Amino acid sequence: MNSPSQAKDRDNVVVNLQERRLDRTVLRTYRTKADIDAIVPNEKQPRLGPKIDEELQRQIEANGGLFEPLLVEPHPDFPGKYRIIDGDRRWTNSRVLVEQGKKEFRQLPIEVTDRTLSDEDRLRAWIYIHRQRKEWDAKEKEMVAYRLVDLMGRASAANILGITVRDLDKLVDIFELSEKFTSLRDPSAAITWAREMMGVSKKLLTPSIVEAVVKKVNDRRITNSKELRKLRAILPDPVARANFLSDGGDLDSAMLRLAPQEKKPRGGLSDDLEAAVEAMKSVPWTTLQGLKGDPELLKRIEAAEELLRSLKKAIT
Template identity: 70%
Template sequence: MPEPTKGRVVGLQERPLGRTTLRTYRTKADIDDIIPNDRQPRLGPKEDEELQRQIDDNEGLFEPLLVEPHPEISGKFRIIDGERRWANSRVLVGQGKSQYRQVPIEVTDRTLSEEDRLRVWIYIHRQRKEWDAKEKEMVAYRLIQLVGRASAANMLGITFKELDKLTEVFELSERFKGLKDDAASLTWARELLGVSKKLLTPSVIDAVVDKVARKRITNSKDLRKLRSILPDPVASSHFMTRDGDLESAMLRLRAAPQQKVKVGLVDDLDTVVESVKNVPWATLSELKNDPEFLKKIDEATKLLSSLRTTLSS
C-alpha cells in the first residue's frame, strides 16, 4: 500500500482562531516527518502513560496535530499544537506499534510568524480545561522568556500586574517537588501566595516548602491557617521550628481567657466521646464505606495527636 503523498492539498478550509484565521488542509504524515517546536509555550515532560493508553484504545489520534510547513527543512512539518500527542504516539511506535507511525495532521498553507503561532496556541489551550488547572501560570512565565513582558501581556490580554502575579505563582510552584500531580504544585503556590505579603517572608516560604516536602503539611488548603498563625509571635515562632506544624502552631495561639478555653475544650471532648458511645454499631458499620467520614476521622486523629504531643512536651 503506497504511503500518503507528503503535503498533498486535499481542500483548504478556513479555521478562525481568535484574532488569527488559518487556511488549512488535512492529511497524514510519517511521525518522523513531524518536528516539535523548540519555542513552544508548554514546559515540562510530554510523555504520559494515560495518554498513550487513550491513543492505543482509540487506535490512533482522534484529533489531528496542527502543524505548519517547516521553514528550514523541505518536506517536513513543525508542530503548532499537539506536541504531547506526537510525543506519546512516538513512544508507542518505539514499542513496536507501527500502526501509529502515520499521524493525522492539519497543515497551514504557510509558515506562521512567531506571534501568530503563539496566539493560535494560546487560543486553542484557553478552550481546554487544563488552562485554569495548570497552564496559564506556566504559559505566562514561558512567554516572557520567548517574547518579553510587554508582548506576553498583550498576547494573554492581561495587565502587567496580572502577568507578574502569574509568573510569581509559577516560580514558587517550581519549589514544590515530589508531588503526585504536576498541577498540584501550582495549587500549593496559589494558596501560599494568598497569605499577606507582610507576613510571607522568605524564611516562612522556605519553612513551608520544607514541611510540604517532609509531609508535615499534606493539604494545600491548610496553608490558610498561616493567616492566623503568622501574626501571633508564639504560634509563628513554633511553626518556624523544624518540628512545628500547622496544627501544633494553632494550639499555641493566644487565647483569653485561658480557663474558659480549657473548660470549653474538655466539654467539647466529652461531647464527642459520648456521641461516639451512643452511635449504634449498625450505623458505624455503614459509615466505614463513607470516604468523607473517614477523612474527617483522619483529620480529628491528626489534630488530637498534635494536642497530645503538645501537652506532653
C-alpha cells in the first residue's frame, strides 16, 4: 500500500499529470522533489558495471544539482519511498556528493509515475530511454541483452528489445567475449574488440582460437582491435593458423605464412572487352576535351566500331 504522504503528494498534483509515451508504454507522471534517502535503486537495473563517475559529479556540482529529473515509481514494498526506473547513475553520484558533506544535493528532482510498473513495463521504459542516448550503440546494447536474459529468459528479453532470439544470442555472445579482455587500458573498449572478433566466421572461431586471441590481446601483443580482421585471412589457411596459435606467433607473422593466392584465370574475350571498357571509363573528362577532333583517334574509333559490329554479327 502507498503511504499517506505519497497519497497526499499525488492528490496535490493529480491535475498536473502528464502523459509520457515511451514506445509502446505510456506513462502518466508528475514532477516533484524528494530527499535522496526516499529514493531506492532498482534491484533489477539492466546496466552493469561501476556507476560512480567523477565527471558526472562535477557536472552535477556545476549545474547546482541534477538537470534531468530521475524517473521513479511508488515503491511497492517501502511506503513513502520511490524506486528508480531511470537515473541510477545520477542518484549514485548525487549520494557521493552528499556523503562528502554537500547537503545541498540531498533534494533531487523526480518524475513520478502514477502507479508501480510491471517488471516488463519498467524494463521497456528504461530501454527506450537509453536507446535515445549516444551511449547505447557505443556499449550498452550487448550488456543489456545479457542482463535481460539473466532477469527474464531469452524469449522475453528478445521481445522487450524487439529483436529475434538469434540476434539476442549474438549480443550475449559479444558481451560474454568482451568480459575476457581484462587488460585493456580502457575497459569500455572491450565491446569493440569483441565485436571485431565476432565479425569472423563462427565456424573458424574454435575455443583454441578464442583463447589465443584473448591471451595475445591481454598480453598487448595485439594493440588495435581492427587488426583482428586479419584473422579472416589467417584462419582458413592451416599453416598461417598454426603459426598464430603457437606461443611465438602473432597476426603479422601468421600473415607472412599465407599461401600465395593463385591469379584468377582470364575469361578470354569477355574479360578482354570488360577491361577495355573499364579503361575507357577511366579516361578523365579533361583528357577527352583535349582529344576533341583528333583525326587519328577518330579513325581508330571507327575501326573499333566496325570490329565490334562484325563481332556482334558473328555471335548473334
